[in-house]
Amino acid sequence: MKLKGKAWKFGADVDTDAIIPARYLNTTDHKELAKHCMEDANPDFVKKMKGGDIIVADKNFGCGSSREHAPISIKAAGISCVIAKSFARIFYRNSFNMGLPIFESATASENIKEGDEIELDPSTGVIHNLTKKEKYQAKPIPLFMQELINVGGLMNYVKRKVA
């Protein structure tokens, strides 16, 4: 299934406190976390974004805390995927475990402008910029991570082991 939505641009080193501020971490409720998604980076983000929209950022997206609340709040807000030049490692791992699709592409990060219509094919990593009529290629997902996704995420992998 292709992912399609409008691009929301963010800069470099977007940290987990910007994605979901710690003051909201006294709950694990996904809907509650979604309400404050990206609040300290763009206070109007949740009000203005629509389901399916895509976050496009510069390098080191998701740096800082190990809080899984960060990918949860993005996913629960309805964002279909995140494209960045690079991701911080715990965020990268968490996103796969949570089932939030993320893609590394420097050219996409540089060329996509806020508001561009983007269509992305997760199976090939091909990113279409429908507004600018451009194509970018995301780095392929490592085989091991694909296997995790194929069995339905980390916990399903574990369930198989336990059973």
Next chain:
Amino acid sequence: MGMTITEKILAEHAGKKRVSPGDLIMSKVDIALGNDITAPLSIEEFKKAGAKKVFNKDKVVLVPDHFAPNKDIKSAQQVRILKNFAKDYKITNYFEMGRMGIEHALLPEEGLVLPGDVIIGADSHTCTYGALGAFSTGVGSTDLAAAMITGETWFKVPESMKFIFYGKLKKWVTGKDLILYTIGKIGVDGALYKAMEFTGEIIDNLPMDGRFTMTNMAIEAGAKSGIINPDDITMEYVEGRAKRKFKIYESDKDATYSDVFEFNGKDIEPQVAFPHLPSNTKPISKVGKVKIDQAVIGSCTNGRISDLREAASVLKGKKVHKDVRMIVIPATQRIYKMAIDEGLIDIFIDAEAVVSTPTCGPCLGGHMGVLAEGERAISTTNRNFVGRMGHPKSEVYLSNPAVAASSGVLGRICSPDEIE
């Protein structure tokens, strides 16, 4: 070809003779840690997976420290989840208020984490334990849930970077300054996915507390882990604390590193990281006039006894500036008691600082020192992101304890030399 300490520990835990950077391995876990923010999600996943028991009731550690002592009803509910889970699954190492401390100061102090271990924790500063010569890294709640069930987790073996510190430390320079200086040089993603190995004569002479501070902030350079080869200082610390066997690993002389950085103590002053990234560092002599509203001394980075001693040495006989709130937080109950016995708490209270029970509280803008709009803090904590300590329009400057203490006295960021 030789191996790094990180590769050796991971190979042993994966049941392999050797591993190389890039290898995907399934590794045994010696300790799996969660706190009041991250463990509730893990427990939810644990139950959803239908698990009946944890892999080892002595190897799962739960520490309510972030919003504890409970700051509001929601936080109390979270802590309750940990407490009930610990009871139901007979977890030995659940730490209730009064026995609790900030996790990354508490676990080494209790001898729960040891040299040669593989440790994962659902907290990014889990990398702290690398100071003991262990492989230790932060993961998310779901990774923790899986490890609580299976006692295993998967890793991609990281490349190692070597940081050699030559020479001697200048006056007032501590482990905090060495790591801030390093992050200032390589950036907040300078060590992305890699293991940072700290070595050289300065590290050889650095006490354990300073070593913990350094490996604690490896994540602030994007690293997977920070590590220091164990030596006599490590062994002295571990002796009397360890309740199980452990193994010492060391990097081979011909081990491979992706990068080698060489720094000299003569070039390193006390450092201050300006908003809003830990890499935005300046030497104290170049800070200029920066007025502050709050000074925080504590956290998993700098809440240990030598940190409190350094702060007290500056504060003795002085008063906190009338426009400043100073908040001192010993990281564990044991450190708190030592500080009382040594007269440090008297010094803090006589200086008109607040002394709190152990908590992560202000570091993440949780409680016990949240900043208002436009307020500015100097803090011995580890992050100065936008809104980290409170209002999105507040600012955090990171420093060592002596600089934070002296800044609290003058009401602006300064070197301890300025108030002596």
